[in-house]
Amino acid sequence: MQLLRSDSRTKERPENLAERIYGQLKDDIFEFRLLPGDRFSEGEIAARMDVSRTPVRQALYRLEREGYLEVYFRSGWQVRPFDFQYFEELYELRIVLEIEAVKRLCERPADQPAPLLDELKVIWCVAAGEYLSDGREVSQLDERFHCQLVEAAGNREMARIHADVSEKIRIIRRLDFTKVPRVELTYQEHARILGAILSRRYEEAQLLLRAHIEISKAEVRKITLHMLHLARERATPEKGDSHVS
Incomplete structure (x- = not known):
């Protein structure tokens, strides 16, 4: 290695x-x-x-x-x-938490201030020419987007558990931003999710959010398997060398 x-x-x-x-x-x-x-x-x-x-x-x-x-x-x-069943379960828990957070956000009075959502609008509701191209930076912002949705719902324990889940899946989730089309789609999907939440369209926001996470989960699984295959191919000449080099 x-x-x-x-x-x-x-x-x-x-x-x-x-x-x-x-x-x-x-x-x-x-x-x-x-x-x-x-x-x-x-x-x-x-x-x-x-x-x-x-x-x-x-x-x-x-x-x-x-x-x-x-x-x-x-x-x-x-x-x-790698235990993909373990990651599947973490993604399922993440979906449950975020769907509940979206429900709570949509049930709030329309005139109630939502500074965390306003911050997210500034980042994600932008023209295509303003999209960031650094996959690592977009990955960090994406994780922050989802964590901030849960934080905005106002339940600190939900936010803590969600942050813990986000930390555990980060190792594969960040791979979703190694391809330019996925970066662009993330901006578009986040903007639509925010629009539905701010308009109090709960069912639409729920469907958009679930589809967004499911597509990302499928993509990172495919990329992870591919990257593991490439990494093991590179390591093949060193097979038998059990020491850290």
């Missing part, structure tokens, strides 16, 4: 070091430099990053809590294998 190396010879606060290692490893997982099923040890990561094992262990346990890694006390760490 080909991972980015890190130079940590300069003095750095332990908490900052653990945060940086966490970010680097998470990026390696997201970019398929660490593949589902890959195994490694704390010592291998510490050697690659030129750090002690303590901040590495902190970063690894954080990734384990978030569901990206599994720990085996006799054989080290493993990138969690």
Whole structure:
């Protein structure tokens, strides 16, 4: 497996070091430099990053809590294998939360201020010439769009659970923005969803939102499978080399 190396010879606060290692490893997982099923040890990561094992262990346990890694006390760490059923269930939960949020937003009095929705209009209800082209940036804005819809509904516990679900599916959801047509469609679909909510057309908003999420889910599954295939093909020459390089 080909991972980015890190130079940590300069003095750095332990908490900052653990945060940086966490970010680097998470990026390696997201970019398929660490593949589902890959195994490694704390010592291998510490050697690659030129750090002690303590901040590495902190970063690894954080990734384990978030569901990206599994720990085996006799054989080290493993990138969690892809479980599409798990992601399907998370998407289903996300749909339930967002549909309920849309219902609550549509039931509000038309004259009640909605600053979070106003913010979303500024970003998404724009002319095609104003669409952003950076897929990573659009991915972050897309996640924020859906989280903000739930936040705007006013139930903090719903928003917390939804944010947790969004974090768990981010590893595959962001792949939806690697193709220009999907970026353009996201702008158009978000604008229509907002228009239906602001006009209190609940059934239309519900249908638009559900279709938007279902299409995205199908697309990211297809892209994920393709990218995993390509990543494994690149890693084939290194098969048998079980060490982090």
